[in-house]
Amino acid sequence: MTDQHCPGFESNKTLKEVRVKCPECGKEWEVFSDEITKISKCSACGAAVDPKTCTIK
Ligand SMILES: [Zn+2]
Secondary structure (H helix, E strand, O other): OOOOOOHHHHHHHOOOEEEEEOOOOOOEEEEEHHHOOOOEEOOOOOOEEOOOOOEEO
16 A cells, blocks of 8 residues: 555645746736646736746846
8 A cells, every 4th residue: 555646646746836927018917836737828918828938046
C-alpha cells in the first residue's frame, strides 16, 4: 500500500498566487497557479492575457 498518491490533492497543496501583468495596459492582478493555463481577461481593458507569458515576479 505505497501508492497513495492523489494528484488533485497535491496540486491543491502547492496552489499559490501568481502575479500577471496585462501587456496591453499594464494592469497587474493575481491568478491562482492552477488557472495559469487558462486565458485570463484583463478587467481594465478586456484584453485576453495568457498568464504563462505575462507572469511577473
Ligand atoms: Zn489590460
